[in-house]
């Protein structure tokens with residue numbers, strides 16, 4: 072699990088390494104630049120001509136070191152130093168001088184002095200030391216870079232972006248790729264600010280591990296290697312009743328596919344027994360398409376209106392394709408008051424709660440809510456930005472003792488103990504109908520198998536994204552559909568078992 076640190080903490084980590092490794096700050100800059108260049112060259116075809124833009128701080132110092140290393144590797148480099156009238160930091164000056172030993176620098180006092188005539192731009196103007204929005208000359212330079220047709224690669228951070236807050240005033244580099252040092256910054260993981268980062272890769276620059284052991288963090292990045300594979304162990308002598316009994320309540324006229332996707336995902340995620348409660352309209356298609364499922368039929372033809380006997384189930388997953396009939400809202404109320412184990416609550420079930428917010432107080436503790444931003448806003452109100460929303464999610468999870476899964480590019484899992492975990496798997500091909508229904512089924516199956524709700528949510532989200540990445544490799548982002556996730560789930564589970572890093 073990666074701790075997501077603030078700019079101040081990263082700076083302290085830097086100093087801790089310098090003191091305790093020990094290593095000089097200029098050597099650490101050199102090591103960081105070497106790591107950048109190694110990854111850059113590994114991903115670059117041929118010998119592109121590179122424009123580098125350096126600022127006055129250590130980010131600029133990295134830029135000069137990178138420029139020198141690229142020339143040593145046979146690339147043509149045009150190096151610009153943006154002159155804000157500021158003194159260069161000590162290490163930036165040293166790195167600048169080393170560069171002058173082998174080449175020359177274009178000093179830019181006005182934006183029209185900037186030279187961009189290469190194939191790739193490397194942005195080393197500002198990094199984690201940005202302390203005010205980029206205005207004036209910085210703004211104009213960023214504007215020219217953003218208008219350029221060249222691919223832009225940011226060193227550590229896109230210039231103009233703050234590391235740990237969403238302040239989008241001033242101009243910000245729109246990077247295609249950000250090669251960041253050691254660990255991602257908080258702003259990379261939040262939609263509004265993450266937009267500027269493009270794809271990102273974190274390179275190990277050997278910052279001292281001892282610092283991390285002691286340092287506390289508010290946020291974590293959950294990775295595939297954090298999945299404990301023993302969660303999925305099966306006992307030789309178990310029968311199906313021992314592997315969890317799931318009830319999925321889903322579907323309405325025209326939305327029966329959602330019930331199918333959730334139910335099948337629960338079975339594919341190891342549920343021993345699965346019952347799906349659906350309106351009568353879905354009976355034949357459900358029995359035909361998913362013979363492994365038991366069907367509990369609602370008295371109504373088009374929507375869910377009544378559920379009896381829920382005691383036998385270990386978990387209830389409710390919401391996908393459920394529709395908004397008021398009688399379905401009554402079912403929620405009845406379930407919340409009669410079922411005292413966790414529920415997984417998604418989609419229209421969340422929208423029905425938004426119409427009667429009193430229901431929120433009836434949800435059994437340890438239940439998992441899986442809203443996307445629109446559903447979250449309907450339930451809890453709008454926020455000014457993504458970071459404020461995450462802080463709100465955290466407060467609600469603690470106050471109501473619920474697990475909240477806020478779905479997005481880096482899905483956030485907020486747990487009742489106040490921890491926030493960002494997911495690291497998945498891709499934009501998954502922004503398509505039905506993927507959320509699959510997630511409901513996966514998390515429900517894990518809870519039914521006895522895995523606690525917080526772990527079920529974190530691991531479920533990670534496996535879901537992993538299946539999305541496998542599906543992307545097979546069908547690509549454009550053609551990816553929710554049913555491709557179902558096809559990819561077996562491979563994701565096999566990878567958990569087989570991966571050599573566990």
Ligand SMILES: NC(=O)C1=CN([C@@H]2O[C@H](COP(=O)(O)OP(=O)(O)OC[C@H]3O[C@@H](n4cnc5c(N)ncnc54)[C@H](OP(=O)(O)O)[C@@H]3O)[C@@H](O)[C@H]2O)[C@H](O)CC1
Nearest residue numbers: 085100103128129130197198199200201202203204205227
């Ligand atoms: N993390 C690590 O372990 C390592 C990081 N490295 C690199 O160091 C930078 C951070 O370097 P730092 O010197 O702290 O900061 P920056 O280079 O990002 O910027 C500071 C200079 O920029 C000026 N500044 C800040 N905001 C603006 C602005 N909006 N407009 C104009 N100028 C601005 C600031 O000026 P002051 O007047 O405030 O002093 C500074 O001159 C990190 O990102 C990594 O790239 C190491 O090289 C390796 C280890």
Ligand SMILES: [K+]
Nearest residue numbers: 194197228230
């Ligand atoms: K930068």
